Amino acid sequence: VFRIGDFSRLTQVTVKALRHYDDLGLLRPAHVDRDTGYRYYSGAQVMRLNRILVLKDLGLALDQIGPFLESDLSSDQLRAMLQIKQAETSRRIEQEQIRLARIEAWLGEGGEAVGARIDVVLKRVDAQRVASIRQVLPRRGDVGQLFRALAVYRQRHALGASSWTVVWHDGDFREECADAEATFATSDQLPADDRICASELPLVESMACVVHHGPADSIGSACRALLQWVDANGYQLAGPERVRMIERGGTNGAADVVELQVPIG
């Protein structure tokens, strides 16, 4: 029979952990002294403790371990539980490997200073109902015309608009003869119009995004950083590039804030 300190040394489990398992009812000492509250463990209890440690190590939370110890679980239930834990663990490994790739990509760039970095984030973008106008433009800069048309239409019909986005459908980042779809998101019904139609921007599960602050013609570095990140992290482009207006500012858009988005897979 062991006092808690000896049992702790025997099993390499901290005294605090043993007390915690006692509190949770997972491992009650074989005997507790009425007067002093001293906990006394028996040698045979090491087996139960080992079972707890094994189950904990599988990733079970302590309050899930109780039922296992009383083993009211059938073999099938156990298999099911193990398969869940297997899946969870695999997914965590994948996540960590992605994280590792990101760290190594950054190191590969020579640990470029934080201040100089352009940060790429990955997010899910929901499908959006939009008013849309699409046209092949001589140059990218001409997209302003499309937005002006949208703005006129919106104002005439007093429509709500939560965000303005242009989709470049070519997929090769060309500057000229670019196939542009200018949109604004809205939940309102869209009255018929000869240029503007109702459309939907599809859901994108994995969208790599960077934010650019400044005039439209200085967007090149952000665009390059985004593509380099996609490449360095082993992704492929998986859809047309989008540019979303976040905020307008300055004269001629000198302080605009836009977000570049590319779907990846």
Added chain:
Amino acid sequence: VFRIGDFSRLTQVTVKALRHYDDLGLLRPAHVDRDTGYRYYSGAQVMRLNRILVLKDLGLALDQIGPFLESDLSSDQLRAMLQIKQAETSRRIEQEQIRLARIEAWLGEGGEAVGARIDVVLKRVDAQRVASIRQVLPRRGDVGQLFRALAVYRQRHALGASSWTVVWHDGDFREECADAEATFATSDQLPADDRICASELPLVESMACVVHHGPADSIGSACRALLQWVDANGYQLAGPERVRMIERGGTNGAADVVELQVPIG
């Protein structure tokens, strides 16, 4: 300029997280209304938020992120930090892969019922100063003689003893002509004796252990379970087997509790 809900939708970061970053001083809103406490964010703040998200995703704690944002860090400091995170992440991946192997080993046994399982745990065993007596025995069962000799010696000299262990030096689990070293751990000075000498059981970084409860001759199943586990988890034996007495009980050791230990690598 965005209210917190709009900024949350824009960035896909929860309102609660944004408020939390505000509390920590990581991302203060561009403007806070004096009267209502409403937080207002500017579009340009998305860049700062993205930087926070990227650093968080590298595994930095929130309170480590502050210095990065102000970028008082040199390129070297950054590299060092990244390398630490790289090492941490690699280690976590290894840990998770070990866990996965364990789960799959269990599943490979057909998800054997919990109650019927013999649980193997891995632990570090410290070096121990021991009194030791070593001899090749006709049969394993004869080890009792060695322990009796140790017990006599111990009592004669009134020595402390914290644990009794036999080391089987052959490394092939033989039943006969077995090279046994019986020991008890003690921190006392050991008086000279013609059979018993002072020795040390070496530190073992990774010791696979199972506990067996019952008479000594029924230990075979525990031993097989241990070896199977070592094999199924891709380890090699890395030293002599030990058997440690945890508790004596019953007549002729019918309720003994012992721990089988094998070093692995």
Added chain:
DNA sequence: TTGCTCCTCACGTCACGTGAGGTGGC
């Protein structure tokens, strides 16, 4: 008697999530 061990609170960890209860804004 002196260390050593044990006891029970109570609070901290980490990045938020989850109400509760109340108020501003359109």
Added chain:
DNA sequence: TTGCTCCTCACGTCACGTGAGGTGGC
């Protein structure tokens, strides 16, 4: 006026770790 959004507490999460303050056992 009615929803909708926002606000600030305050508490919960998870498996213990870390004292604080006090007592039993050899």
